[in-house]
Amino acid sequence: MSFIPAPISRFFHRTASPPHFYALANRFIPWLTVLFLLLLIPGLYGGLIMAPTDYQQGDSYRIIYIHVPAAWMSLFIYVLMAVMGGIALIWRMKLAEVMLISSAPIGAGFTFIALVTGSLWGKPMWGTWWVWDARLTSELILLFLYLGVISLHGAIEDKRNAARAVSILALVGVVNIPIIHYSVEWWNTLHQGPTVSKMDKPSIHISMLIPLLLMAVAFKVYYAIALLQAAKLELLKRESSAQWVKNLLEKTV
């Protein structure tokens, strides 16, 4: 790491040290919760009440306000896990290992939400709960990748070894991400193509787009909060005999 200037390296190591991170998480969680509610409430109000009824899909399209942000999160979290896996393998950084494994259940949750809400939207609009088209199948594989990370981590007793195995799995599985993203263009799928990411001319009206973006950012902030909570638990489990945990216990009891 000699190419990183010493003060930056010191700052990085200090922030990533378990007791410092634990205290930092406690400071950030209340603010993130306020920010989450400030995004969620107008997002839901805009999506469920203000946005007009779709002329083709009626009110069933309102599932979009959770389906699309959840699907975005399912990809975003997996990519972050692969990055954490890379950092964990190269620098053996403990905090990266903790962030990686703490992200997995949250990512699995978002993938599950994307699949279930997609199914509940597909039934009235396509006439079927499920088809084996490229988009749906690759998203289902993503769910199995998340579950694979969780069970692989649980199966290996030594947590440093477990983290190494999980990092490799996360990195290998990342090939699925572009497949999911481009599946609607590469194959002829029942699932529609992108409407929002064509930023030059999104084919969605502004009154429908704004709540969607609010919900997308709200889900990102939710991820930050849930990740910090999960990481605090994982750090305590790993460091239960460390001095900083003993100090923490004396303060709370």
Next chain:
Amino acid sequence: MTLGSFLDMGGYAFYVWTSYGITTAVLLFNLLAPIVQRKQLLRQLALKQKRPQ
């Protein structure tokens, strides 16, 4: 808009509200489970620390 028509979601009430309900349940679970487990772990560790002294 009346409350009734809002809840009816133009006839798609089952699909829309099931989606929102399941989403809420999953997100709440992933948020609360680590908090509950952390409190249990802290209680256990505190007991262990007191015992030998």
